[in-house]
Amino acid sequence: MSLADKVVIVTGASSGIGAATAVEFAKVGAKVALVGRNEANLKATEVSCKAANNKAELLPIIADVTVDAERIIKTTVDKFGKLDVLVNNAGYAEAGNILDIDVDQFDRVMNTNLRSVFLLTKLAAPYLIKTQGSIVNVSSVGGIRAVPGVSSYCTAKAGLDQFTHCIALDLAPHKVRVNVVNPGTIVTNFQRRMGMTEEQYAQHLERSKETHALGRAGEAKEVADAILFLASDSASFITGASLPIDGGRHVMCPR
Numbered sequence: 594m595s596l597a598d599k600v601v602i603v604t605g606a607s608s609g610i611g612a613a614t615a616v617e618f619a620k621v622g623a624k625v626a627l628v629g630r631n632e633a634n635l636k637a638t639e640v641s642c643k644a645a646n647n648k649a650e651l652l653p654i655i656a657d658v659t660v661d662a663e664r665i666i667k668t669t670v671d672k673f674g675k676l677d678v679l680v681n682n683a684g685y686a687e688a689g690n691i692l693d694i695d696v697d698q699f700d701r702v703m704n705t706n707l708r709s710v711f712l713l714t715k716l717a718a719p720y721l722i723k724t725q726g727s728i729v730n731v732s733s734v735g736g737i738r739a740v741p742g743v744s745s746y747c748t749a750k751a752g753l754d755q756f757t758h759c760i761a762l763d764l765a766p767h768k769v770r771v772n773v774v775n776p777g778t779i780v781t782n783f784q785r786r787m788g789m790t791e792e793q794y795a796q797h798l799e800r801s802k803e804t805h806a807l808g809r810a811g812e813a814k815e816v817a818d819a820i821l822f823l824a825s826d827s828a829s830f831i832t833g834a835s836l837p838i839d840g841g842r843h844v845m846c847p848r
């Protein structure tokens with residue numbers, strides 16, 4: 594896959610999809626900057642990366658993507674001397690009907706899921722041009738299909754999809770590829786952080802058997818594998834693509 598010695602930033606590496614992605618990159622010999630706010634969880638990902646490859650070169654960066662974009666890029670390039678891959682994975686959702694939510698929720702959700710990606714992309718681009726590297730963004734099936742009660746999040750992810758397509762065109766003349774994955778329900782802490790109780794989460798996973806054509810929710814590694822593919826030379830003629838990793842959920846229609 595020729596990702597060995599590539600320098601990769603994974604945001605949201607302290608949990609779920611980001612942690613699994615960091616482990617897979619470490620496994621194939623990439624040098625990985627692990628970005629997250631929770632120090633203990635970031636440490637746990639570091640341990641998992643080392644378990645996957647005891648020679649892995651890792652750089653944990655405790656940072657908030659909404660305020661630390663400059664430090665994230667600078668620290669990585671200072672340490673490893675270059676940047677080949679940016680994985681914009683950090684994200685979260687807040688729920689609520691438009692009748693109940695306020696604009697502060699909209700601003701918070703946009704800030705984390707979209708504005709931070711703009712900043713990281715802008716700051717990383719000069720380095721990615723030097724290496725003819727690539728960007729993989731982590732959106733959601735909610736970016737391509739509407740979900741009731743999560744308008745701020747779905748709108749942010751739809752924006753992220755279109756941002757990906759536009760930046761793919763901006764950076765194509767520089768041979769930098771930019772793609773996005775759209776996961777369906779993936780077993781991580783995401784829904785619990787959204788406020789679901791254990792009981793509600795169990796029901797959500799049960800319902801995933803019906804809402805996903807393959808009859809189940811996905812695993813973080815299944816998204817990580819797709820991210821590595823898009824970042825690798827195997828995807829050398831793929832840019833501006835949106836890839837659903839959702840067990841067929843996006844093509845389903847209620848009946």
Ligand code: NDP
Nearest residue numbers: 605607608609610629630631657658684778779781782783
């Ligand atoms: P988790 O809640 O398990 O992980 C989210 C990660 O994002 C954590 O590492 C968290 O870091 C990080 N993060 C959130 N906000 C910030 C911030 N401001 N600064 C730095 N890091 C931040 O969820 P997932 O792994 O499932 O989510 C990863 C991505 O996948 C998200 O973009 C999400 O929208 C998307 N997704 C997830 C789906 C699912 O069903 N799980 C479905 C569709 C899309 P920390 O805890 O250290 O703050």
